[in-house]
Every structure is written in structure tokens, then in C-alpha cells.
Amino acid sequence: MVKKNEFKTFHKEFGYFDRTGIQEYLEQKSSEGWALVNKQFASDWDFKRIVPQKLHYSITYLPQFTNEDQFLLSESKNEYLELCSKSGWQFVCAYKNMVIFVNENENPTPLQTDPEAELSLIHKSFLKLFLPKTLCLSAFLMILFFDEFFSETVSKTRDFTLLCCVLLSIYCIFDLLSYFRWRKKALTAAASGIFSKTWGMDKLLSVLFCIITILGIVAVAVNSYLTKNYKSIILIGTILTIIAIEIIIKKIENRIKSKWKKYLFKFASVLIYIALIAFIISS
């Protein structure tokens, strides 16, 4: 039986590759009496109550995998985990291709002892997971921008759309530039055997992203209101509802320990989705 106060989800924003920032955060939480058990979304961290203690955390990236299931089902996983446990590093959880370990020893041998090798892992993961997504988004924005800009029929929310495209493009460019700027510095430091502090999520970029999302939703809402066509607002509302339901389902699922209860819950969540889709089609 899981007591309510034993588990808690904390919301904390980090860049995906902000290894040092995440480590510091998890170590601080352990000294406050919380040990990480799972990571569900980009910024949700599930903890369980422990006696406050000094735990060491280490984060590593495995570019040969694109998601946690691929890693957990791989043949090399056991060999890797055995190697890590040799120096006291115990597997905590995996998120995408990020793997998190904990160590209770006082002065453990770090998981990564070669900064060049670590940089290579981060770069391969970046090229595999993030660069394609960012490039696709940029291409989509360019198409949207030019389509709207040169369109013969001027929609009532043209300015909004153009503004969103420009802001999102700036976001993508800054995101890429900040990575390559950090990588250049880190490579030079690594050649001398020095680990660089990883670059964190730029607060300015986070704020920019929130503004763009709100502007986008407002643009769709205003357009729907002016044109008296509510299809797009229903679509956005549905997407937001699905995201909210997905988050709630994941959170509940992670708290359920019993296997059959988990299956039952999954079955119930599938029914919810079916009901939701049926509702959308009928309306």
C-alpha cells in the first residue's frame, strides 16, 4: 500500500543535456529527504520520501537509443548496469536516452571519467534526438511564414501568425546557437581533461516559448471568433485536453504498484481515449 505522503512529483525545468544542473538538483533533494524514483516528462520528477542523506547522482546519455524502452529492452543493458554497479552506481530510471544513476558511497569513482568521451555521447544524442526536430520545425515555420506572407487572401490573424513564426524561428536559432557555442568551449576544455558545466535551459528562451504558445492559442481563438468558425478552437481544446489527460494518467500509473491494477488502469485509460475520440467525431 503506497501512502500518500511517501511519493511526490516536483516540477523543475532543465535543458535535456543540463547534466550538472540536474545532478545538483537531485543531490539537493536527497539532502532534503527525497530520492528520485522516476522521470515522466521533460520537467516532472517523481520522488519518494527517504531519511535525509547525501546521495550522489550521475546522468549519462546513450545515443544508440532514442527512448527509454529501447534501452530497457536491449541486450547490452544488463552488461552496462553490471559495470555501473561495480563502482556502486545503481540504476534509477531512464528518460528518452538519458539514464540516471545513484550512488550511496562517500567518494565514488565518477560514471564518466573522460570529458571527451562524454562530449561525444552528448553530441551524438543531440544530432539524433534534437537537431532533426529543430530543423523540421524551422522548415515548417518558413513554409507557414512565406505562405501567409505572399498569400493573396489576407486572413484576419495574419499579423499574429507572422509574429508567432518569427518568434518561434528566433527561439529555434537561439537554441541551436547556444548548444554549438557551449560545445565549442567544452571541446577545448575537454582536450585538457576538464569537464565543463553543462549549459542550462536559458530562462529567456523558456519565457519566449511560453509567450509564443500563448500568442498562438490567442491567434487561433481570435480567428475562430472573427470568422465564426470554431473548428480550430475545438481542435486546440481537444489537443490540450488529451495532453492533460495523458499527464494525469501517467502520474496515476506511476503510483500504482500492483501489476494487475496497472493493466486494469491501462484498460480504463484506453476506454477514456475511445470515448474522447467518439465525442470529437460526433461533435
Place this chain on the structure above:
Amino acid sequence: MPRIKFQTLTEQMFYVLLSLNDECCGIDIMDKVSEITDNRVKVGSGTLYNLLEEFLESGMIVQTKSEGRRRSYILTNEGKDLLNCEYKRLCKQIEDFRKYLL
């Protein structure tokens, strides 16, 4: 200046390859490197796993057997050549040091 892959070896790369002159599995490599260097050099588990994958991919080592969760490896001729090159480079560095500072 960033290092070009395998043109020169980091200390950890050097000792991992050196310890694979005899067939060895991952866990034994960690002990062997500590033993060779009198605990001066320690290879982290994550780094070792990554290096083994890279050495395998580039043909510097080969997998000899797989027993349960343990895989064993051994140095190939390419790996031995790479170690020899590194040895010569280090000798040259020592020679230069002697010439100018001793």
C-alpha cells in the same frame, strides 16, 4: 584544440586498450587498469562502456565471447598498431623533454 578521433589517445583509452592485450571482460578491465597504474588511473563505468562500443565499432577490439550479461574482448592488430603509434608518440615526447630540460 579538440582531439581528432584516435589520432592520439587519452590516458584512459590507452590503458583500456593495453588491458585488452589479453582477453578480458568489462568488469575485469576496470580492475586491470587500476592494477596496471597502481590506482592512479580509474575508468568510470560509463566511460568504459562507451569506449568499448567505440573501439568495437572501429575494429580496435573484437568480442570473443558472451557469457550471460558479460562480454569478453581482445585487442585486434589495428588496436595493437594504434597502441604502438601512441607509444612512439609518447617516446618522442620524452626524448624532446630530455633534450630541452635535462
